[in-house]
Amino acid sequence: MGKDEDAQVSGPEAAVDYRAVFASLSSPKLVLSPDLVVLDANDAFLASVRRPASAVLGRHVLEAFPARPDREEGSAAEIESLQRVARTGRLEVLGPHRYDVLEHGGGDRWEERWWIVTNVPVLDSAGHVTHLVQRAEDVTDIVAVAQGPAPCPAVPVVEEVPAVVEHAMAVSSSLERFGAAFERERAAAIELQDSLLTPPPQVPGLTIGVRYRPAAREVRVGGDWYDAFRTPDGATVVVVGDVTGHDISAAAHMGQLRGTLRAVAYAQDAGPGPALDLADRTALGLHLDATGTVLVARLGEPDGTGARAVTWSSAGHPPPLLRRADGTTALLEGRTGALLGFGFGAPRPEHTTTLHPGDVLLLYTDGLVERRGVRLRESLTALAATVAQLPAGGADELLDGVLSALVPHGADDDVAILAVCVQDPAGR
Structure with missing residues (x-):
């Protein structure tokens, strides 16, 4: 999306064009409905998967990004994660995992790709999940360096990509610590209220x-x-x-x-x-x-x-x-x-x-x-x-x-x- 030449920012009360902001984000982002239909994709995401918006928007995520028939582990893990986030309303980090991309316009030619994805729920005022936002980080190059010239195994062996695993574990550990601290504070607040009411x-x-x-x-x-x-x-x-x-x-x-x-x-x-x-x-x-x-x-x-x-x-x-x-x-x-x-x-x-x-x-x-x-x-x-x-x-x-x-x-x-x-x- 190009910049609106007529838009003028006159002060803190000026409206923010969130669609333009979303489109210009440098990290790949995807917006899905709770039933996993692709509603929007920013330019970085489309460039990463080498697909036009017309081939992605309005389609189920598995239709927009089909799974490679002989390597369905990565797509299954990703779909299960998205479904859990839609059901529970809790953020999840997944990866590194292999999810190959079908080359657009290339018949049945597949390109090996490795990803770390963060699946984030968007909640309404009642706490219901209305949308899912996926942040996808392509770590294929890092995996290639970590694995060296050896062929990629049929099932990802995460021990062979220590740098990526360490990053993913650090993110997961931080989220777990945050969640544990949050739950302790919430439990303390409710216990205090119960003692007073x-x-x-x-x-x-x-x-x-x-x-x-x-x-x-x-x-x-x-x-x-x-x-x-x-x-x-x-x-x-x-x-x-x-x-x-x-x-x-x-x-x-x-x-x-x-x-x-x-x-x-x-x-x-x-x-x-x-x-x-x-x-x-x-x-x-x-x-x-x-x-x-x-x-x-x-x-x-x-x-x-x-x-x-x-x-x-x-x-x-x-x-x-x-x-x-x-x-x-x-x-x-x-x-x-x-x-x-x-x-x-x-x-x-x-x-x-x-x-x-x-x-x-x-x-x-x-x-x-x-x-x-x-x-x-x-x-x-x-x-x-x-x-x-x-x-x-x-x-x-x-x-x-x-x-x-x-x-x-x-x-x-x-x-x-x-x-x-x-x-x-x-x-x-």
């Missing part, structure tokens, strides 16, 4: 259910939490929050902020707004360096009918959702306050409504509703519609239904979700 209390007249789902993408874990506890005056406080960040540091900050908010709300017996303000001042004063969104709701004791007043306050968090006993839903929207950690000082507003027996209050973090390319308002409307369509049931049944409907395969962000179901005076 304690079961909700048993409260007469209420059923409280909680769920936590780590992100589908393994690199995102850390900052979401839920909490529920009773105060000295008998009220029940429920909380969901989302600390900025997605790593073990975010999990640690989450633990600090959660503990601070729980302590001030309990010790001061403060309402949701003042509790958020106190937690904010405390976190800033102790230099916790944690920012995030939080929603706090406080349910009072029941009256003679089982109804309870609920007061909530939001620090930049999505609104709670109320499902009435008749199945109708409403987002409890109102003016929100500043995120925790910014210390703007203005009191956070509070809002109040009444929960009746059979009503369910749903609190959640943004991983449940935020989707790339979708307006938040549309996602919130979809959440309300989904909850309205779910069959009647308790808090746990509602949570399972919501997760199954909205994030059946996981989301791009962590999800913490909490439901409070108000029972009637008879305990139903």
